[in-house]
Amino acid sequence: MADELSTGAVEDGDEFEDEEVDLTTLDDADLRTQMMDDLYDGLAEEIAEGTKILLSRGWDAEKVLGDVLVEGMRIVGIDFRDGILFVPEVLLSANSMKAGMAILRPLLAETGAEPIGTVVIGTVKGDIHDIGKNLVAMMMEGAGFEVVDLGINTDVDEYIEALEKHKPDILGLSALLTTTMPYMKVVIDTLRERGMRDDYIVLVGGAPLNEEFGEAIGADGYCRDAAIAASMATELIAERRNAA
Amino acid sequence: MTRPDQTPAKPRRRRSGGRRGRQAARVSSTEQSVAYLERTLPAVDMLDEAGYAQIETNAEIILEEVGVAFQGFPSALDLWREAGAEVRGEVVHFPKGMCRRIVQANAPQSFIQHARNPAHNVKIGDNSTVFAPNYGSPFVMDLDRGRRYATLEDFRNVVKLTYSLPHLHHSGGTVCEPVDVPVNKRHLDMVYSHIKYSDKGYMGSVTATERAIDSVELSRIAFGGDLQDRTVMTSLINASSPLRWDATMLGAATVYAKANQASILSPFILAGAMSPVTIAALAAQALAEALSGMAYYQLVRPGAPVVFGTFASSMSMATGAPTFGTPEAGQAIYVMAGLARRLGVPFRSGGQFTASKIPDAQAAYESASTLHPTVNAGVNFVLHAAGWLEGGLSLGYEKLIMDADQLGMMGVYAKGIDMSENGQAMDAFRTNPAGQHFLGNDHTLQNFETAFYRSKIADNNSFEQWEEDGRLDAAQRANIRWKQLLADYEAPPLDAAIDAELQDYVGKRKSEMPDALY
Ligand code: B1M
Numbered sequence A: 001m002a003d004e005l006s007t008g009a010v011e012d013g014d015e016f017e018d019e020e021v022d023l024t025t026l027d028d029a030d031l032r033t034q035m036m037d038d039l040y041d042g043l044a045e046e047i048a049e050g051t052k053i054l055l056s057r058g059w060d061a062e063k064v065l066g067d068v069l070v071e072g073m074r075i076v077g078i079d080f081r082d083g084i085l086f087v088p089e090v091l092l093s094a095n096s097m098k099a100g101m102a103i104l105r106p107l108l109a110e111t112g113a114e115p116i117g118t119v120v121i122g123t124v125k126g127d128i129h130d131i132g133k134n135l136v137a138m139m140m141e142g143a144g145f146e147v148v149d150l151g152i153n154t155d156v157d158e159y160i161e162a163l164e165k166h167k168p169d170i171l172g173l174s175a176l177l178t179t180t181m182p183y184m185k186v187v188i189d190t191l192r193e194r195g196m197r198d199d200y201i202v203l204v205g206g207a208p209l210n211e212e213f214g215e216a217i218g219a220d221g222y223c224r225d226a227a228i229a230a231s232m233a234t235e236l237i238a239e240r241r242n243a244a
Numbered sequence B: 001m002t003r004p005d006q007t008p009a010k011p012r013r014r015r016s017g018g019r020r021g022r023q024a025a026r027v028s029s030t031e032q033s034v035a036y037l038e039r040t041l042p043a044v045d046m047l048d049e050a051g052y053a054q055i056e057t058n059a060e061i062i063l064e065e066v067g068v069a070f071q072g073f074p075s076a077l078d079l080w081r082e083a084g085a086e087v088r089g090e091v092v093h094f095p096k097g098m099c100r101r102i103v104q105a106n107a108p109q110s111f112i113q114h115a116r117n118p119a120h121n122v123k124i125g126d127n128s129t130v131f132a133p134n135y136g137s138p139f140v141m142d143l144d145r146g147r148r149y150a151t152l153e154d155f156r157n158v159v160k161l162t163y164s165l166p167h168l169h170h171s172g173g174t175v176c177e178p179v180d181v182p183v184n185k186r187h188l189d190m191v192y193s194h195i196k197y198s199d200k201g202y203m204g205s206v207t208a209t210e211r212a213i214d215s216v217e218l219s220r221i222a223f224g225g226d227l228q229d230r231t232v233m234t235s236l237i238n239a240s241s242p243l244r245w246d247a248t249m250l251g252a253a254t255v256y257a258k259a260n261q262a263s264i265l266s267p268f269i270l271a272g273a274m275s276p277v278t279i280a281a282l283a284a285q286a287l288a289e290a291l292s293g294m295a296y297y298q299l300v301r302p303g304a305p306v307v308f309g310t311f312a313s314s315m316s317m318a319t320g321a322p323t324f325g326t327p328e329a330g331q332a333i334y335v336m337a338g339l340a341r342r343l344g345v346p347f348r349s350g351g352q353f354t355a356s357k358i359p360d361a362q363a364a365y366e367s368a369s370t371l372h373p374t375v376n377a378g379v380n381f382v383l384h385a386a387g388w389l390e391g392g393l394s395l396g397y398e399k400l401i402m403d404a405d406q407l408g409m410m411g412v413y414a415k416g417i418d419m420s421e422n423g424q425a426m427d428a429f430r431t432n433p434a435g436q437h438f439l440g441n442d443h444t445l446q447n448f449e450t451a452f453y454r455s456k457i458a459d460n461n462s463f464e465q466w467e468e469d470g471r472l473d474a475a476q477r478a479n480i481r482w483k484q485l486l487a488d489y490e491a492p493p494l495d496a497a498i499d500a501e502l503q504d505y506v507g508k509r510k511s512e513m514p515d516a517l518y
Helices: A002-007 A028-041 A044-056 A061-081 A087-111 A131-142 A156-166 A181-193 A211-216 A226-243 B018-028 B049-066 B074-083 B098-106 B152-164 B186-197 B209-223 B247-258 B279-300 B327-343 B361-376 B397-415 B426-430 B442-451 B463-468 B474-488 B496-512
Strands: A118-123 A146-149 A170-174 A201-205 A221-223 B068-070 B086-088 B091-093 B110-113 B122-125 B128-131 B139-142 B146-149 B234-238 B262-266 B268-271 B306-309 B311-315 B394-396
Touching: A028 A044, A028 A061, A028 A087, A044 A061, A044 A087, A061 A087, A061 A131, A061 A226, A087 A131, A118 A131, A118 A156, A131 A146, A131 A170, A131 A201, A131 A226, A156 A170, A156 A181, A170 A181, A170 A226, A181 A201, A201 A226, A211 A221, A221 A226, B049 B091, B049 B098, B049 B279, B049 B327, B068 B074, B068 B279, B074 B086, B074 B247, B074 B279, B098 B279, B098 B327, B122 B128, B128 B397, B139 B397, B152 B186, B152 B397, B152 B474, B186 B209, B186 B496, B209 B247, B209 B496, B234 B247, B234 B306, B247 B262, B247 B279, B262 B279, B268 B279, B279 B306, B279 B327, B306 B327, B311 B327, B327 B361, B361 B397, B394 B397, B397 B474, B426 B442
Parallel strands: A118 A146, A118 A170, A170 A201, A201 A221, B139 B394, B234 B262, B262 B306, B268 B311
Antiparallel strands: B068 B091, B086 B091, B110 B122, B139 B146
16 A cells, blocks of 8 residues: 555546446456446346447347346355345346336246246335335346335235236235234235135345244244345245145 | 621421431332423523624515525415515515514413423413423434334333433424334324423424324313413424425415414524525525515414424535534524514424434534523523433433533523522531631531532542443443433323323224335
8 A cells, every 4th residue: 555655656536437338348258247247236227228239249138037137146246145235236236127127027028938937016005115115116126036026015915916927926915013914814815715825935124023923924034134135035936846 | 697796597307207217219200200390591692683683684675685485385376465565476585674573573472381281381482491302313323222213112102211310301293203103194193202201392294284183182181171271382383494384284384373372383404505604695595595484373373382493404515424413503592582582482403413324422512512502592492401412313221311411511500690688608608717618507407418510420539439330431331320210200190081082083094094115
């Protein structure tokens, strides 16, 4: 440090200057690296552009998704866990992922490739706490899931309507009040009554819940935070697909 | 007045009954109990006139341009339309100055909340400070049993302890959530427990309109007759920030306003998620929210007692977790208290907050970092003044005792400096030669017992003494104390006929509805 200062080797200003990069001029390997940086920096437009370029160069959608986007977001996840990236930054990264996914999703469907998965999530009836649920939705989107967010104060009919419409892999329920937690059981019991329970993986979360509560009401998993929710979703879908 | 050159005659010491008399006196001289604090300590301002005025201007701009949503509650929109506000969908836009005018023209500057025992009536507003315990925790923890879901037994224990702790002036509301009682019946047991096991003031239920109605009915029975001329409950109505009041809270608020009961209209903001991250922005938003809520209350019933609430904390930008005891939250308390003073309404904020899971050093530091701003800012109603752990998810039995001990100290601060003749103690100087200690001086003998706050929790003994006493830390000493308090607890008198009527009401309401999960 001292040396650098005395020799004046470090130029004034930002070491990582916001240089314009023409993505089309990069070869595939450099473009992939650049896109992973852009995901990290939360640059949605650049991710959309990069995705299109790779596709135009003959990459198939699955490869763009797996090699670039999912891998990039995996790194984002690690740095979030380690306290290097902050919530607003991860939100931007997740939005960039979403921008890429919007382009890839129809192509993936065409090729019949297995999608990462769809999640229907909402805060249960009587409850308006949604900060945690929004973080979960953000992390799920970051992991490449398509997320249908039903918002707050969601009653069982709204959940069921959304399940029938979107046919998701996962149903996520959030509750922050001991007065609304029991409603999660109402939702799960109703699914069972209608013979729909086994069609979905049901994940629950919210600060006043715990593992035992999740088990007691018949959920497939209790998630203590958003990162766990995303990883548990990925694992349980993989398990289920392997079993099928 | 004695002249400076005169030595006052030494008052003769009187017989006190020797050892037996003194022992009896010391044991019975329990901590000084006051109904609430009357502050002489001047409130600290963190902003100058220009700063406050700017925030007030910003709040008016927010009220007019952005507006506040009154969600799922059409009757509120009707009231606002009639009052001359512009309603677009569910969002109400207020002409500049409208809410402020309504509040200032109608809301009382202070009010008395009556308690079952008039000695525990509290004044809320002006120069008063009222301490109430923790609110809303689904879990409780103590050193013996660890963390667990709270039960009705825990709820009753906390009410009993709060009744026994002289520095808690108010019994609070949902001191912890009795998770073992069906959701739609809990409020009956909670309100009944406050009435039965304490004679301090309490809060009503807010989680549904009919639960607020039940709270009013139970209070009518407890206090006898109409409550229109007496405020006996102060309940907690939280905004669903940013800039939104939801139907549940509006339903409860409307019930309480109509019954002339007090409510705390409380913006509840985790900055970052629910407001911009800066204090000036949070303050403008919270002022706008509180003004809109309090003005609504006045539209429902002009003159109904309201409290300007603010619960402000931040969110960890690294993880999303709520944080407590941070300097920014302390600043918010000062600024909001100043804004409430200028408006001329009672103010609720602060408490002893922490994110810690156990009564450890983090818990103590963070709590102190909230409590001192609370007292210095001149907060009138302090919810969560004792027992809070884990960002409100858990109530700690030991923490309750430790916090209550701190509240006793705050009583001393709030009183300010005693500048009476006795406070100046000039006679003590005149009667004590230079260089001689004051332990035998008359002034000392007359004042020593109450001169210094004596903590029931702190250990000031020698290392050896402490070791002989079992090397206990503060939490372990608090553990002994709450058990002792519960063992010594005696319920305050409650008229048998009233008790029977209360129980009938609870029984009747419970039998009218099947147990429900929501
Ligand atoms: C797959 O699905 C999944 C998976 C994982 C999931 C998941 C779903 N959902 C969550 N997760 C998990 O991942 C998330 C990210 O890591 C995590 O989510 P969390 O939500 O836990 O964490 C968030 C990132 C940050 N945490 C939060 O946002 C919640 C913080 C606390 C302080 C809180 C807040 C902020 C609020 N509150 Co409320 N609030 C409290 C909370 C106390 C606490 N410490 O938790 C609690 C929950 N509230 C309480 C109360 C009493 C209330 N609140 C109320 C209102 C509010 C606000 C509107 C002011 C506000 C919410 C704003 C909003 N837009 O969400 C009222 C109820 C309103 C209603 N009808 O719902 C009111 C009744 C208060 C009143 N008298 O008005 C208490 C619980 C009551 C009880 N016994 O059950 C409470 C413990 C605080 C307290 N001590 O009073 C995980 O739990």
